[in-house]
Amino acid sequence: MLIERRQILKNTLVWAVLGIMLLFTLVPILFMVVSSMMTSRQILRMPFSWIPEGIHWPNFTKAIKGTDNNYMYLRNILNSLIVSSTVAVTTVGLASLTGYGLAKFNFRGRNTVFMMIMGTMMIPFETIMIPLYMVVMLLRIQNTYLGLILPFLVSAFGIFQMRQYLTTFPTEFLDAARVDGMGEFGIYAKIVLPNCKPVIATLSILAFRSQWDNLLWPLLVSQNEKMKTIPQYISMFADEKYTDEGAMMAAALIASLPMFILFMSLTKYFLGGAAVYESRKG
């Protein structure tokens, strides 16, 4: 009887902890969704009402039109899409090429090259951004896509993942292709790449996402309104001078939708262990 009661108490405690944390993580997201449909006055009403009285569309039109009515958000969304997709493509391309070279070829200095690439993981972006900024000023590529993309072409983590994956790839396939007279680049493009699909999926999601979220580097290189990215746009919107809570939440919701759609359709790539390591860079 006593033991049973203790068990019930324990279970209640476990569910309480799990439930409280569930509320803690989900309620703010729900708050974003609900308040993007409300006027600023309704958002800051005491007590807050969780059921919106219909959708307050001006939030969304204002989020897209911006404070100057020039539809800058659309341009900035386009910029983020261009930068994030380019980085995803270059990361996959360069990481697979390098990972393949490191996994399947014997050349002098291979281990040194590998160690050097792994060593860059210890250089946090925040400690090299000032020199990188000086390089960008020197090359006069501030306010260009090139400037936004260049420091993120490939990541050591991506190369590591590709190398690990390809080490187990059967060498006989490669040799067979060589005997058939296929060139080395042909082998890479036609045999190696198509066989790395799971890693390619993980890496491109991580690379896309790291640039979709990047605020710091665009702050340094994009001063021109037309070259800003989504995080910069939202931060401008948060500026106390313009504060319009409803429109701010609408802008935040629009920025989050693509990632949420990706997350819901590709949950396993997000919840795989790899997704967590990415947080070391960017």
Next chain:
Amino acid sequence: MGNKKYKGIEKKQARWGFIFVLPAMLFFSLFNFYPILNAFYTSFFDKRALSRRAPKFIGLGNYERLFRLSTAGNPLSFYNSLKATFIFTLGTFIPLLVMSLLLAVLVSYLKNGRVKKFLQISYYAPAVLSSVVAATIWMIIFDPRGLGNQWVNTLFNTPGVDHRWLVDPTMERLSTMVIYFWKYIGYFVILFITGLASIPPTLYEASLIDGANKNQTFWRITLPLLKPTVVLVSVMSMLQCLKTFSTQYMIYTNGAPRAAINVITFNIYVTGIQEQYLSRASAMSVVLFVLMMLLTLLQFRATKSENVDY
């Protein structure tokens, strides 16, 4: 003969291997190794962006200036950045570590697979949002008329009190910690669940047969075997916290006072980019680099001696 031909192929192979890694090597040399060396180099000069004259060599002058004791009282000094960063790091990574471990263990004890998955996805959901969006949501929650005050006042029965979430220095720090904790808890829960899943279930069965209860199993078996993950998560979350930027930047942009949240990266940004003191900012970058390097080495040492065999 055949041997010679084989050697020729090997040589050709070696060349291809080199060609394949060359682009990445060029990239890392230009955008990682050169910049970090340049950060060290620049930190010994007095380089300012707009000045046309060649920068003067001032040795350790920038470092001396950063660590000059008389600046300690200045709310925007580097000393205060260090302090703000350490407070933020400690106040964030310890709760992150404890809570993510607790949640991961509780979730993995659950029997129902659907509930398990639902909880994992829900805890991870904030991590899907960008830091800027996370800060935006919480800024409105922390508004004087916002939900933050309403919740706390209901909970502690203190109607009408404004807790000055984004105004009072201590509360400002607490707010950034809450935002960061909220955004990253899911990451670490998943990492711990992955670590827990790698412990063979036979060990639990064996301990149950030996008559151990869940509590004993946790402290005697799970935790020691989980130690590598614990070390990894604690160092990773510490490194993460040390380079926090977006949360502080957003809150500042929204009008909060800077002193309490002037973390190192934020100070580098303001000093180097807004005020264009490139050398001074480089010196700060070097200090941050050394700090993070020490932590990484600590992690290596800790994990190396902790290779667990099941």
